[in-house]
Amino acid sequence: MFLLSRAFLLIAFLAASFTRAEAPLFEIGKFSLNPAKQIPQIQPMADHVAGLMTNYGYESGKARIYNNFDSARAALADGSLDMLTLSLYEAAQMIRDGESEPLVIKRKNGLSEYSSLIVVDKDSDIYSLEDLVGKTIAFEDYGSTSAYFVPPMAIQQTGLTVAQMDQFQSAADPNAVNFRYTGAEQNSSVLLFQEKVDAIALSDFDWLKADHVPIEQKEKFRIIWVSDAYPAAIEVINSQIPSDQKVFLRDQLTHMHLDAFGRFLLDEYHESSRFSLVTAEAANQLQGLIKYLEKQPPSNLD
Amino acid sequence: MSTSLKTSFALTISLVAFAVALVLSMVLISLSLSENEAQAERSLEALESSYQAQFESSLIEASRNLAESLANPLYFDDQQSITEYLSIFASGDNVTDAVLLDPNGNLLNDGSQFFVQFGMESGLSNDQISQLTSGETLLQTSTNSVNAYHAVTIGQELLGIVCLTSERFQINSAFQEAEAGILEASVDRRRFNLGVAITTLVLLMIASYYIAGKVASAALQPIDKLREQAAALGRGGGDHSLIKIDREDEIGDLAKAVYSLANDLEMQNQSVKFLAFHDPLTGLLNRTGFQNRMEESLEVLNRDQLSGALLFIDVDDFKEVNDSLGHDTGDRAIRAISDRLRKTVSGLTSSANFRHLARIGGDEFAIFIAPVQTTAEISVLAEDILSALSSPVIVERERIHTSASIGIANYPEDGESTSTLLNNADAAMYTSKHLGKGTYRFYESEMNKSLFRSSTIKVEFQKALRSEDELELLFQPIIDLASGQLAAAEALIRWNHPRLGYLSPEQFIAIVEHNEVALPTDLWVLNKSLNLIEDLCVADMQEISISVNISASNLVRKQFPAAVKKLTKNRESLVSRIKLEITETFLHSDDDQVLGTMKKLRDMGFQIWLDDFGTGYSSLRHLKDFPIDGIKIDQTFISSIMDSDNDRNMVSALMALAEAFSAEVVAEGIDREDSLETLRSWGVKYGQGMVIGEPVSPLRLVQILGEEKSEPAKLVSLKDRLKTV
Structure with missing residues (x-):
């Protein structure tokens, strides 16, 4: 009964999000060559986050798939892209450019870190x-x-x-x-x-x-x-977003797993279990990767 | 049950079944053909519909696949990939064109390298586009083509619309190809169904004939069995072990009738078999049965080197019993005699295993007993038999005195076969009978000769009676002793056998008298005598009487008076000149049959004379009881009257006796002149003998009478005349 009611709320939420298609968007991006697969997994989270951020002028969410770093960088630069869900390697690439910064670590079911x-x-x-x-x-x-x-x-x-x-x-x-x-x-x-x-x-x-x-x-x-254990995935946020919104969003996301609806959305979102704060160890690992990348020649994604 | 009936039965059933099957098959074939056509039409419709649906379904599926494939390239605006996808789908089955529209329905990519139709409106309405956004596939059909539209979306975002086009001729050609296949299959199915129907019909006919044959066999099997059994019964064969048919129907009734018939036949067969080997009157073996038993016994005796004896028993004078008391009484007497014989044989104290008792003739029995050790053993049996038959048999208050003559033939001395033993025992029996009744004789080889003669004489005499060439009737004169004139003549039969020669009366008269030949013989003599008298009357000759000897056996034959009467029809006036001579010794005073016959003959007008008078034991009583016209004093007295006082006294007494009863007297056997004179002096009326005259032929007798008519006869002259003949 609980699940049904949640499902109903989700449907109502999604329906509402369509009506605000032309309104300001909270856009979540991801690197992939298969947007048809990724967008349905990301779109609910994008809508949810937009809903959370209505106080900050967002009216709807949008999933956006990128097939290269440059287009993502451009979207970050023009402010259309708000948040990216990335692997540690991708995150090192994007953060190195300075257009984004780490927001939360995304933990997957049964595997939050790996070596x-x-x-x-x-x-x-x-x-x-x-x-x-x-x-x-x-x-x-x-x-x-x-x-x-x-x-x-x-x-x-x-x-x-x-x-x-x-x-x-x-x-x-x-x-x-x-x-x-x-x-x-x-x-x-x-x-x-x-x-x-x-x-x-x-x-x-x-x-x-x-x-x-x-x-x-x-x-x-x-x-x-x-190797040492390192996060499986990390969410980065556009550096242009005001700090209070970043704090508000980080707080909302790290508490999301505490209710059933949040866990439902997390599961839809790449079978994630929760969002957690970026630990110092993770931050160090990220910095180490960024430094390593700076010494490397550009990859094919570039 | 004949095979044809079974076959026709089976054919009838199978033809009916075949006719029904044929009608049903025709109906079914008709229905099948019409159904086949309808089914073909339905199949075509369904096929067309199916083709249409399949075609549309495949087109829809292709449009979905294309939309799905184009989602990612379109998201990244990868027109090259889009073009490649469109080109690939446009070359697919049943698809003639594949294009990509933008979300507004305008042509975005036509799959060509140059986008020649870019921006062209597809004509889709907003409603249709909204409908596509919900995930549905839109089909637009026209006369010649079908368009399938499907939205390209990621999530809820409409990225574009794909359109696949298929020309209808592809459907039609595929359908026509399939239609031709269906029609061909329909024709094939019709042919197949027809073939199946015909094959089924033929098989059904064979099966129905086979089953009908089986059914007919099963149904007619009881009748067939009954037929076979009835046929077996009809052939007289079969073991009569009839198979029971317990049914409560017509066949059951028929079976019962056959069983009843079989039982009756079985009983009749048993009866016939019994009668074939047994005497119905006494239940004893008959001649055939006796011979069979004998053969079996002789085989054993021959194998084991044992002896036996056959006793041939002839009841003495039993013919007279039948003649005088009737055959019913005779039959009962025979049964009584057979019972006594049976008891005697079964009660015999002997180790003999074979004891066969048979009735082999009217009053003839045979006993075979074996093995025997001594002739004394056989003699004991013969004497026991004679003893058993010595006491009178009482039938319907009649005391019938019986005795038997027995002839005995020993095995193997007197014969090794049944027929030989029977013949020899028969011969011994005849000898016994002739030598003195009521006794037995063992067979001796000489016996056969006399027996052969008597049996031959009997048969040959019958032939002689029929031919009339061998028999001759002579007449011995009887003269009036006082006048010397011919007064009468005694008819005497003579027999000139073609091989045996001239037979004296002593050689055959006794044989003839005691069997059935006696009747025709007496009638033959009587007829000849009447003819002679008649001739004499016609010739106006002297009236003389003719003496005719009558066999005693004829006196007990009931038919004898009637036969005589028939013979004398229209000649009744001549009868009074016939003297019927009856031998006294054959008479029995208590014989009513004889007495009755004599009276009937006398009533017809015949004279009754007693022949050989004086030799009997009760001559006086005969004169008293019987209607006698005269007597002939036996020649034994006459021939010796000159030498024996007793005979003279006897003749005198007999003459006195005859006179007392008003009977005339003839002295016969006068063979001496002095006897003739003496008798004449005594006043004897008539005389007969060699001294008077020997028997002469009728012609000679007529001549004598003619001579007497012209010249009164003298005794001497008569004798002389006769001698000169």
């Missing part, structure tokens, strides 16, 4: 990151925080050099850690299982999933490195 792992064949002679020099390592893709962003960062922070290979058949640089994108965690584990690479990088979340790394593969693998 990156580097896995090798258990019979190999690789036991540390240093042992990877002259070896080959497979990363998922360049957008993946855990499978691309964190591990090379750690390798470089160790003082080692990474070098991208065009093909696995290409000769490896004996003085660098040689990497290649595989597109998916499954591809990486299969390559390691077939001993076509010397190591792979993946998140502890994927390591625990049997459909990503089957048990018979795990029995042959060995973990040589685990």
